[in-house]
Every structure is written in C-alpha cells, then in structure tokens.
Amino acid sequence: MKNEILILPGDGIGPEVINEAVKVIKLLQKNKLINSVIRYAKIGGSAIETLGLPLPNETLNAAKSARAIILGAVGGNKWDKIKEFNKRPEYGLLKLRKSLNFFANLRNTIFYSQILSSPIKSEILSNVNIMIVRELSQGIYFGKPRGIYYNEYGLRYGYNTSCYDEKAIRRIGIIAFELAKKRKKKLCSVDKANVIEVTMLWREIITELSNEYPDVKLSHLYIDNAALQLILTPKQFDVIVTGNMFGDILSDEAANLTGSIGMLPSASINSKGQCLFEPCHGSAPDIANKGIANPIATILSVSMMLHYSLQKPLLSKYLNLAINNVLNKGIRTADINSTGKNLVSTKIMGDVIIEEFKKIIKI
Numbered sequence: 471m472k473n474e475i476l477i478l479p480g481d482g483i484g485p486e487v488i489n490e491a492v493k494v495i496k497l498l499q500k501n502k503l504i505n506s507v508i509r510y511a512k513i514g515g516s517a518i519e520t521l522g523l524p525l526p527n528e529t530l531n532a533a534k535s536a537r538a539i540i541l542g543a544v545g546g547n548k549w550d551k552i553k554e555f556n557k558r559p560e561y562g563l564l565k566l567r568k569s570l571n572f573f574a575n576l577r578n579t580i581f582y583s584q585i586l587s588s589p590i591k592s593e594i595l596s597n598v599n600i601m602i603v604r605e606l607s608q609g610i611y612f613g614k615p616r617g618i619y620y621n622e623y624g625l626r627y628g629y630n631t632s633c634y635d636e637k638a639i640r641r642i643g644i645i646a647f648e649l650a651k652k653r654k655k656k657l658c659s660v661d662k663a664n665v666i667e668v669t670m671l672w673r674e675i676i677t678e679l680s681n682e683y684p685d686v687k688l689s690h691l692y693i694d695n696a697a698l699q700l701i702l703t704p705k706q707f708d709v710i711v712t713g714n715m716f717g718d719i720l721s722d723e724a725a726n727l728t729g730s731i732g733m734l735p736s737a738s739i740n741s742k743g744q745c746l747f748e749p750c751h752g753s754a755p756d757i758a759n760k761g762i763a764n765p766i767a768t769i770l771s772v773s774m775m776l777h778y779s780l781q782k783p784l785l786s787k788y789l790n791l792a793i794n795n796v797l798n799k800g801i802r803t804a805d806i807n808s809t810g811k812n813l814v815s816t817k818i819m820g821d822v823i824i825e826e827f828k829k830i831i832k833i
C-alpha cells in the first residue's frame with residue numbers, strides 16, 4: 471500500500487466540495503503535519519466522458535494501492551438516459567466498493583445545535599453523536615437464492631435470502647467493539663432475533679465477542695424498537711452495529727436527525743485497512759455549478775480520514791472544532807441557513823473553516 475490519498479472528485483457538486491476538502495489536506499501537507507501524497511483520478515460521469523468507462527482501470531489500480539480514497543459524488547441527469555447499468559456513473563462507485571472489498575461502513579451522525587433545520591426538537595438532539603457501523607458484504611442484498619417466478623397457481627412469487635456466516639459477523643463486531651472502546655464504551659447491536667434465525671446467530675456471535683471486550687457495555691435492540699428509540703431518545707446511543715439492510719435504513723434515519731445531508735460524512739473499511747471516505751450525499755445536480763453546496767460533509771470525511779486512516783485523532787478533533795466554531799459564528803451555506811445568519815458560498819465556507827483550523831492548530 472502506498473502512502474497516497476487518492477482524490478476522486480466525480481460529478482455534479484462532487485468537484486466543488488472536494489476542492490474545499492483538498493485545501494485542508496494541502497494545508498496539513500504544507501505544514502508537514504501529514505506526509506501522504508495526493509493523487510487524482512476520474513470516476514463516474516466525468517470518467518465516462520474522458521475515458522469511456524465509469525471506473526477506468528487506471529482509477530481502480532490507483533485505488534487498490536492507495537491508503538485512503540476521498541470521493542465527492544457520482545451521477546447526474548446527463549447520464550440518466552444510459553440504460554445499461556454497468557455503463558452508468560453509479561456503477562463506477564459500486565464496482566470500486568466491491569473490488570476493494572469494503573465490508574464495513576461507518577456513518578457518524580453529529581447533531582450541531584446551532585443548526586435549526588432538523589424536524590426533531592433540539593433538546594432531544596443536543597449532544598447527539600452516533601456512530602453507525604453497518605455490515606456491507608453479506609445479508610439479504612447479496613444472499614442467494616433470490617428472484618421472482620410464477621408459482622404453481624400462476625401467481626408471481628418474489629423471494630430473497632438473508633444470510634450471514636459467523637466470520638463476517640465477528641469481523642464487523644470487532645470493528646464496532648474497537649470503536650466503542652475508543653468512544654464511550656457503549657455498543658448497541660441491532661437485530662430481529664425474536665423471529666429471524668440469521669439475526670439469532672448475529673446476536674449469539676456479538677454476545678460471544680463481548681467476552682473479549684469486558685470494558686464495553688453491550689446492549690441489544692430489535693430493529694423496530696431501535697428505529698423508534700433513535701427518534702425518541704437518540705442520546706442513549708453511542709456506537710450501533712447492525713447488518714446490511716437494517717444498517718441501510720437506520721443510517722438514513724439517523725442522517726435526517728441532523729437536518730441536512732450536507733453535514734454527514736462516512737467511511738468504508740476493508741480488511742487491509744484501506745478506507746474510502748465520502749459525504750453521504752449524491753452529486754446534487756439541482757445545485758451543481760452554482761457554488762452553493764455545503765462542503766462540510768466532505769471536510770468531515772477528511773476529519774474521519776485523519777482519525778481512522780492517518781492515525782491523527784487530535785488533528786481530526788481540531789478540524790471538527792473548527793467546523794463547530796464556524797457554525798457558532800452563524801456562517802451558513804444555503805441548506806443550513808436560517809434568519810439572521812451569514813449566508814456564504816461553498817468556497818467561502820471552506821476558506822473560513824481553514825482559517826479557524828489554522829488558528830486552533832496555531833499555524
């Protein structure tokens with residue numbers, strides 16, 4: 471693995487938000503606070519336009535050898551007419567995730583009390599900071615057999631298989647317990663072990679694993695109750711671990727607690743320790759090229775990279791603090807703006823975060 475950060479700007483607002491994130495990386499490089507090298511490559515629609523494929527070989531090879539990858543977003547109206555899925559921009563990202571075997575997805579939902587755009591009351595949300603760890607490689611999305619056929623009565627019959635082997639459950643469990651150990655030492659595992667056998671196994675393995683982490687307090691919730699609790703008392707959660715489908719649903723629910731998708735970073739991890747960091751939002755064609763996108767999710771993705779990939783937790787903490795301070799000063803992009811606040815562009819938001827970060831780390 472090379473000491474490289476591969477930058478994949480992608481499409482739509484991707485290049486705009488990536489520009490702001492790269493400013494942070496370059497600042498740290500210039501001041502010798504990190505020693506990784508930056509390399510750029512194309513993915514998605516921009517790769518189709520220039521190289522004919524959504525994930526060209528040169529991009530895939532660069533990704534395979536990089537320590538960390540930072541991605542903007544892919545997709546857009548221009549490519550919506552392409553019918554063959556493997557020629558569409560989104561296929562480039564799915565192939566990248568699959569080729570590098572990213573099996574764990576981490577989504578950190580932080581509630582910023584300064585932003586009043588969440589549908590939930592701010593007293594319920596104050597101090598919410600939840601890390602959702604979702605298993606990505608198995609579960610019902612990949613299980614076989616699957617399909618739709620006509621049964622003996624001539625009725626269409628659809629079926630899927632939800633399956634997990636104990637190795638995959640243990641592997642994601644270790645990621646979650648290790649994270650919980652470094653946070654508030656609290657882990658909630660979400661399943662449906664009252665009715666679904668595969669999740670009975672999930673609960674069994676996670677409980678067995680907990681013997682190796684006596685300092686982490688493990689609890690279990692059924693998915694229906696977890697979805698309810700996440701809205702009622704989100705503060706009770708610190709790290710949540712769950713399977714592929716439940717993770718998909720819960721992480722989107724948690725995302726909406728914050729009020730804007732422009733504030734949410736994510737990380738995907740493989741067993742070699744390589745990570746893909748990306749904002750949770752898409753390429754937002756409706757606001758692309760207007761200079762109004764919120765770059766915070768992508769800058770927070772850099773913060774996750776500093777913490778989990780480059781082992782610089784303090785720099786990550788200070789970058790988060792810089793973002794918090796900027797929000798405290800009332801500086802806002804359009805998606806998080808409210809009356810009396812200072813509305814700024816993508817670029818200005820990036821610049822003020824950099825200036826605040828420089829002040830905090832005294833450079």
Ligand code: NAD
Binds near residue numbers: 543563731754755763
């Ligand atoms: P989207 O996340 O791009 O946009 C949803 C809404 O959120 C839009 O109104 C958009 O303006 C707004 N928004 C998103 N990010 C924002 C930001 N940083 N600042 C301010 N507002 C922001 O989802 P969509 O509209 O469903 O999809 C648009 C395209 O993106 C599609 O082609 C889709 O396939 C693709 N997509 C890509 C990814 C990815 O690259 N990881 C993820 C989701 C969707």
